[in-house]
Amino acid sequence: MTNCIEIEGLNFSYNGDTVLEDITFSVKSGEYLGIIGPNGSGKTTLIKIILRILRADSGKIRLFGEDINDFSDLYRIGYVPQKVSQSEFYFPATVYEVIKSGLCAKKGLFKRLVEKDRLSMEKAMEIAEVTEFRNTLISRLSGGQRQRVFIARALAVEPGILMLDEPATGIDIASQDKFYSFLNELNTRLGITIVFVTHDLGVIADEANSILCINKKVCCYGPPDQYIKEEFLEEVYGRKLSIHKHKIRHEH
Numbered sequence: 001m002t003n004c005i006e007i008e009g010l011n012f013s014y015n016g017d018t019v020l021e022d023i024t025f026s027v028k029s030g031e032y033l034g035i036i037g038p039n040g041s042g043k044t045t046l047i048k049i050i051l052r053i054l055r056a057d058s059g060k061i062r063l064f065g066e067d068i069n070d071f072s073d074l075y076r077i078g079y080v081p082q083k084v085s086q087s088e089f090y091f092p093a094t095v096y097e098v099i100k101s102g103l104c105a106k107k108g109l110f111k112r113l114v115e116k117d118r119l120s121m122e123k124a125m126e127i128a129e130v131t132e133f134r135n136t137l138i139s140r141l142s143g144g145q146r147q148r149v150f151i152a153r154a155l156a157v158e159p160g161i162l163m164l165d166e167p168a169t170g171i172d173i174a175s176q177d178k179f180y181s182f183l184n185e186l187n188t189r190l191g192i193t194i195v196f197v198t199h200d201l202g203v204i205a206d207e208a209n210s211i212l213c214i215n216k217k218v219c220c221y222g223p224p225d226q227y228i229k230e231e232f233l234e235e236v237y238g239r240k241l242s243i244h245k246h247k248i249r250h251e252h
């Protein structure tokens, strides 16, 4: 299997404060990687570097085999941003327009969409089960529905990787379960590589096939059953956590 993300010795600091230090890991095509770590441990910063929103101070990054500085097909990495599921999210556009904006990013704003693009959009809406909302304003949808619209937006460009940052924030538990099985299906049935950032350790234990735990540095990197253990988590998170039937809850 080929690697779609390869990172070696990455360092990053905000105004001299080191946030990521000597980060090394890779993501294979078809893998489901969970990135975990306490708040402020550098997860979002890492995602922003991969998306080229931020630039690493040093280290090697290759995307689909190409050096990040030469990589221009950014649309091959579908990104579902934080907060779209939260109730304060407001965006004056219909579901169809939101999904179309993903394709415009790929093609350039002023290029017309062709038949193939429309078919990709229809397929993405079908997969994410949002076709019935196509003419609905995105602000009228529930958090879980909105989350699926942004996944459809990412899928419409037929990305190799889908990256999600804390995707379940603001979604109720029942919708979360549905959302996670949907992601699982995208991964197992459609072979889409998933990189999933979360503080929800229970989900990672159940869903991902490998985890990367960071706290400035890489604390662990490997299959979840090797690391999702109470002793290890207590060490990284600095407090006691208990695991119930694969779901992990904080103890107060």
Ligand code: ADP
Residues within 6 Å of the ligand: 014, 019, 037, 038, 039, 040, 041, 042, 043, 044, 045, 046
């Ligand atoms: P996480 O996603 O794991 O919660 P972040 O990557 O958001 O962590 O943040 C890592 C660290 O960098 C935190 O200490 C945070 O306060 C700091 N940080 C995040 N964004 C900025 C910024 N724009 N300027 C300065 N410091 C920042």
